[in-house]
Amino acid sequence: MAALEGKVALVTGAGRGLGRACARIFAREGARVVVVDLRPEGGEETVQLIKDAGGEAIAVGADVSQPAQVEAMVRAAVETYGGLDCAINNAVYFYGRHPLADIPDEDWNRALAVNYTGVFLCMKHEIRAMLERGGGAIVNVGSGNEHSSKPGLSWYLSAKQAIYGLTKVAALDYGGQGIRVNAIGPGSMWTPALRQTAEQNPHHVEQLEALTPLRRLAEPEEVAEAAIWLCTDKASYVLGHTLVADGGAVLG
Numbered sequence: 001m002a003a004l005e006g007k008v009a010l011v012t013g014a015g016r017g018l019g020r021a022c023a024r025i026f027a028r029e030g031a032r033v034v035v036v037d038l039r040p041e042g043g044e045e046t047v048q049l050i051k052d053a054g055g056e057a058i059a060v061g062a063d064v065s066q067p068a069q070v071e072a073m074v075r076a077a078v079e080t081y082g083g084l085d086c087a088i089n090n091a092v093y094f095y096g097r098h099p100l101a102d103i104p105d106e107d108w109n110r111a112l113a114v115n116y117t118g119v120f121l122c123m124k125h126e127i128r129a130m131l132e133r134g135g136g137a138i139v140n141v142g143s144g145n146e147h148s149s150k151p152g153l154s155w156y157l158s159a160k161q162a163i164y165g166l167t168k169v170a171a172l173d174y175g176g177q178g179i180r181v182n183a184i185g186p187g188s189m190w191t192p193a194l195r196q197t198a199e200q201n202p203h204h205v206e207q208l209e210a211l212t213p214l215r216r217l218a219e220p221e222e223v224a225e226a227a228i229w230l231c232t233d234k235a236s237y238v239l240g241h242t243l244v245a246d247g248g249a250v251l252g
């Protein structure tokens with residue numbers, strides 16, 4: 001039997017990249033999938049891919065920084081499929097590299113609203129639905145390990161590292177009620193954003209590969225497999241953990 005047969009799973013930012021890979025693997029493992037994205041066309045494409053492979057999914061348009069939209073996205077899971085068992089909070093707003101003092105307040109606020117507060121809002125409503133169900137599993141998507149630093153990414157890495165703290169405290173708060181909260185720390189992946197960068201600056205990819213002991217970047221599916229594993233019963237005793245899937249970059 002598939003690992004998540006009969007379960008209901010939700011993925012944010014599932015219109016492309018890592019989120020799409022997670023949604024497709026959830027479906028492959030037997031879950032019915034709620035595909036959430038700010039861009040409805042990306043979400044619809046992911047749903048079509050899942051249906052073409054014989055799976056079940058719906059697309060929900062939502063901005064994870066907006067409390068009412070997050071509440072509605074979880075309600076869609078409950079109303080369509082009867083509840084929620086698994087969630088991957090993956091959506092990201094990416095704004096480029098800027099030294100800290102050059103970041104306009106409104107850009108900082110938008111980045112934190114999506115990349116940090118968005119994870120809080122998603123967890124809040126997902127946990128409420130999972131408590132109704134008697135348990136569940138949540139995976140929050142960070143970046144690298146808890147000590148990663150790269151120039152110009154203060155707005156990004158501060159949110160990503162805060163997510164690891166949020167994950168651990170939520171794990172403590174809800175582990176006793178059957179909800180396992182964990183995080184995944186991806187390394188560089190061949191997602192659409194990176195393919196774009198690679199076209200403009202192939203040297204950037206060579207640098208990333210040189211910093212990765214496996215000497216290559218990840219396909220999103222390689223990181224998604226690790227995230228989905230955290231949602232299955234095979235990870236039943238894993239709680240508050242950050243699983244770093246970065247080809248060993250953390251070691252270098």
Ligand SMILES: NC(=O)c1ccc[n+]([C@@H]2O[C@H](COP(=O)([O-])OP(=O)(O)OC[C@H]3O[C@@H](n4cnc5c(N)ncnc54)[C@H](O)[C@@H]3O)[C@@H](O)[C@H]2O)c1
Pocket residue numbers: 012013014015016017018019036037038039042062063064065089090091092093094114141142143144185186187188189190191192193194
């Ligand atoms: N790509 C990498 O190399 C890399 C490395 C480390 C960590 N990550 C993390 O992995 C995750 C996925 O990255 P990716 O490269 O696949 O991203 P991506 O940009 O390819 O996809 C992100 C998706 O999120 C959606 N989105 C953006 N803002 C949203 C919002 N407010 N509400 C709902 N959806 C929204 C976008 O429409 C898009 O479909 C992110 O959390 C990212 O920080 C990526």
